[in-house]
Amino acid sequence: MxxxxxxxxxxxxxxxxxxxxxxxxxxxxxxxxxxxxxxxxxxxxxxxxxxxxxxxxxxxxxxxxxxxxxxxxxxxxxxxxxxxxxxxxxxxxxxxxxxxxxxxxxxxxxxxxxxxxxxxxxxxxxxxxxxxxxxxxxxxxxxxxxxxxxxxxxxxxxxxxxxxGNTADYWPQQMRNAIDPVNARIYDTLNNGVYKCGFATSQQAYDAAITPLFDTLDWLEARLADTRYLMGDALTEADWRLFTTLVRFDPVYHLHFKCNRKRLLDFANLWAYTRELFQMPGVAGTVNFDHIIRHYHYSHETINPNRIIPIGPELDFMEPHGRS
CATH class of the missing domain: 3.40.30.10 (Glutaredoxin)
Incomplete structure (x- = not known):
């Protein structure tokens, strides 16, 4: 980089x-x-x-x-x-x-x-x-x-x-004031938080990032116990902004970025939610695990100087999600 x-x-x-x-x-x-x-x-x-x-x-x-x-x-x-x-x-x-x-x-x-x-x-x-x-x-x-x-x-x-002619709206005007604070927390502590953990070069910097990251995952797990999507019954941009981090969590962030207090698999609601989004029409085709795993482990020499590609966890994103 x-x-x-x-x-x-x-x-x-x-x-x-x-x-x-x-x-x-x-x-x-x-x-x-x-x-x-x-x-x-x-x-x-x-x-x-x-x-x-x-x-x-x-x-x-x-x-x-x-x-x-x-x-x-x-x-x-x-x-x-x-x-x-x-x-x-x-x-x-x-x-x-x-x-x-x-x-x-x-x-x-x-x-x-x-x-x-x-x-x-x-x-x-x-x-x-x-x-x-x-x-x-x-x-x-x-x-x-x-x-x-x-x-x-x-x-x-x-x-x-x-x-x-596609008028689906993932940032509807009437929901923006509710969506934006959710986006802000997820961005700071999770989307960017995994990088704050993985690219930290001091224990103090890592410690400052890792606790808020898992606090946010716990918050999301509880939120999704009561609602199908982050903002209720309708998908919004907040869900898709979260999804791209969750789908990478166990394959790379858990090990490579030392975000290893828990796996995504250990969060029942988040894991089912991630599978549901993955299975939506057209989404699976945007996910390339070959590139994801190769990029992180091979490119970051400061983290993985020998560029060894780990075998990774076995994950079935097509397993029925059971959310409704």
Whole structure:
């Protein structure tokens, strides 16, 4: 996980020395919005209208942030309207690459470029920052619309409804004030919390992250005892934002990131809930365990210097979930 400095690639890991061993995630740099009519969104500039075939999505099948966008692309019927390119699971000295493999990495389908960083410098030759996925690319203007997953899924949720005729709403206006605090806790302590644990370089930093993480899992387990989904009877973006962390928990976070007080399997409600979401139409096809397991264990040399890929737990995500 390197970064660009004024458009020049540097192979540098996160700096935890200056933070007392704490992992701190940088904010996304591209924050434009695709809207139905091309008017400006909450941030960024105008001019990104929701047209079929105009946008291209760069993702990693291993990355939970990119996974959110793949799920919304499926849920909202956007597969025929927004193309995708999948990076290779190994993220080494060159960061995300467009090397191909037999498990979903197809290369850069637009330009045939070798590295994800080339997409960033194509948008801004002097870009400084981490090269992350997902990347939503505008083919018409030749630039990055956004690299912030939480905002891309909201674009997919609403901007293309007139294009697809799919009006399912996972962030309904009347529920937003209730959804956003749930998202905030899950993001801070769980979605990002697993990284705070796994990338910590001091005992103090790890201890500060691991207890809130399992407090949140306990809170979610209790919440799902009384309701089918996080916000009640209707699926919302909060469920899908949570799902991409839960589906990776036992295969990678439990062992690799030392989130090992309990497994997902030990939470009866959360495990059944995860299986239910996994089994929804189109979702299983967005999950690639080959890439997930390979990426985490092989790419993070500071955690697993010998790059040994563990055998992993036996999990049946297609087992009947029994939730109704």
């Amino acid at each position: 390197g970064l660009l400095v004024n458009g020049v690639w540097q192979d540098k890991w996160y700096d935890t020395d200056s933070t007392g061993g704490k992992f701190q995630r940088a904010d996304a740099k591209f924050r434009n919005w695709v809207t139905a009519d091309g008017t400006a969104g909450p941030t960024g500039g105008a001019g990104f209208r929701a047209d079929s075939g105009r946008y291209h999505l760069y993702v990693s099948m291993a990355c939970p942030w990119a996974h959110r966008t793949l799920i919304f692309r499926e849920l909202k019927g956007l597969s025929d309207h927004i193309g995708i390119s999948v990076v290779h699971p190994d993220m080494l000295q060159d960061g995300w690459t467009f090397q191909t493999d037999d498990h979903g990495a197809r290369g850069d389908m637009l330009y045939g470029l070798p590295f994800a960083r080339d997409i960033y410098t194509r948008a801004d030759p002097t870009f400084s920052g981490r090269v992350t996925v997902p990347i939503l690319w505008d083919k018409e203007r030749g630039t990055i619309v956004s690299n912030e997953s939480s905002e891309i899924i909201r674009m997919f949720n609403a901007a293309f409804d007139e294009v697809t």
